Amino acid sequence: MNLLIKSATIIDPTSPFHNKNQDILIENGKISKISNSLDNPKNYKEIKLDNLHISQGWFDTSVCFGEPGFEERETIENGLKTAAKSGFTAVAVNPNTYPVADNKSAIEFIKNKGTNSATSLYPIGSLTKKTKSEDLAELFDMQNSGAIAFSDYNKPIENANLLKIALQYAQNFDALVLSFPQDNSIAQNGLVNEHINSTKLGLKGTPALAEELQITRDLYLLEYTGGKLHIPTISTAKSVKLIKEAKKNGLNVSCSVAAHHLVLTDDELVNFDSNTKVLPPLRTLNDIKALRKGVKDGVIDIITSDHNPIDIEHKKVEYSSAKYGTIGLESLFGALNNVIPLETLITCLTTNPKNRFGIEKSSINENEIANLTLFNPEFKYKFTVNNICSISKNSIFLNKNMNGKVYGIISNKKVLL
The missing domain is CATH 2.30.40.10 (Urease, subunit C, domain 1)
Incomplete structure (x- = not known):
């Protein structure tokens, strides 16, 4: 070339x-x-x-493609083309496929489907078998087959002891463990952020407390075990404070924020558009301000699209029945370029995620x-x-x-x- x-x-x-x-x-x-x-x-x-x-190629650390199992939502081939047209030279693909990517064969299948593409594909392996939060998956085997991190995408590790063991075990091969920040015993069946708009609209709310309690628990576990922890897609002002304090205390923790949580508030819910049903839910203007400051101050390391294609049969339905998720690769840059300083945005899409997830990087030189x-x-x-x-x-x-x-x-x- x-x-x-x-x-x-x-x-x-x-x-x-x-x-x-x-x-x-x-x-x-x-x-x-x-x-x-x-x-x-x-x-x-x-x-x-x-x-x-022109910048270093962008890397998105949280992307969902349907294949295998949900090809009607997105195929790997088309997903990688979408990523390329959206500016991403690399994507980390979540394990929420069918079957779940919780073993070396599944990782090898996904990785092989991504060969010969302009955009490089890096699989994330499931942290637990079938993402059921009961038993650890084959982490070491998956890493040897190409998995760059381990996550039960958008599902919290409810068993604290299991996360403790995961953080301890992963240190043997320097693996990065992801823990989704939601305490389901608090979140229950909430659909949106628990605040004024949830009350006005009659939608069951999930309090910010559900996120913050889980982060607090996970940080205590990390302090006890050591290891590397990444907390994906935080969404509240207090979450930023908790992670800032943890970093100050020397914990090896990083975090990301989804593009929509830096731009949109729960005021978007007024039309009951199911595209606004995301996890974590859209929060308040106060949260957005804190998240933006967290990005600018370096507390939040990574910005992601949290790209999650959902087919029309599961999205164009009553709000309570719709699946969580929004696509975001195509819109990330245009949505954030006017709210995050350009140099900061590029750093959160290049140097920071590549360093944390351990993928190859190259300077423009x-x-x-x-x-x-x-x-x-x-x-x-x-x-x-x-x-x-x-x-x-x-x-x-x-x-x-x-x-x-x-x-x-x-x-x-x-x-x-």
Whole structure:
């Protein structure tokens, strides 16, 4: 793959060319030259795009594809194409398939289905067998087969002793354990955030306490066991405080936040649109402010789309019967570019998640592998069904105004624009 990228503003704090407008020459999939102006004597294909910005390739740590078992929601092939068009050169795929990805054969199947794609696929193995929170799954075997972390996606580990054992055992092979922050004994059958809007609308609420109690428990366990813990998709102001304090005390903990929790409040529930039914639920403006500050201060390490395609039969139904989840790959950048500083946003999509999940990274510099995301941060538009590449169309951001357009990616010696 040989290319000449013309006049690109580089956004990469790890690069000596950060915030500079440069030409970038790529030969055989590697960056061979970066300069103010480069000629093209070998007549390579040139990329010239309006207000072109370029960063390290983005990595999303929480993506769901239906395959195997729920191909009507999303296939791995189409999911990876969607990720590429949305700017992601790598995705970590959750184990909520059918059957659950809780053994080495399942991990190998998913990994093999993702070969030869512009976007690299990294499977997350189930932490417990069949995500039932009863027995640990085959963690070591799955890691040897390519699993980069272990999680019961959107299901809490109810048995505290099981999480204790998982954190202890995982240290033997330096594995990252994820624990979804919800205490089901408090959450019960809640549908939305327990607050003024849940009362007004007559929808059963889940209090923020359900998240915060679980995080408190998990942090105490981590303090006892050691190991590496990642808390995915936090959503409350107190959760930020708890994790900030834990980091200050030296615990090896990280956390992520979903894009929609940085933008949308539970005021969105007023029309009973089932696309707003997500887990954790949409919270309050006070929570959004705390989450944004947590991102800017570095307490929250990672931003994810928490992309979860749900077919129309399970989403276009009565609110109480609809499944939780929204797609988010296509909308993440446009939704967040106007609320999170660009450099911070890029760091939360590149350096931070790659370091925490242990995947290969490369700076934008000469002699580095070309793993790049191309985008325009000043393109305004309304997000509609026409902007969706996923098979499922359950987007919480439908008809919302966006600020920022992704052109595509250069990765794995492939160009997808």
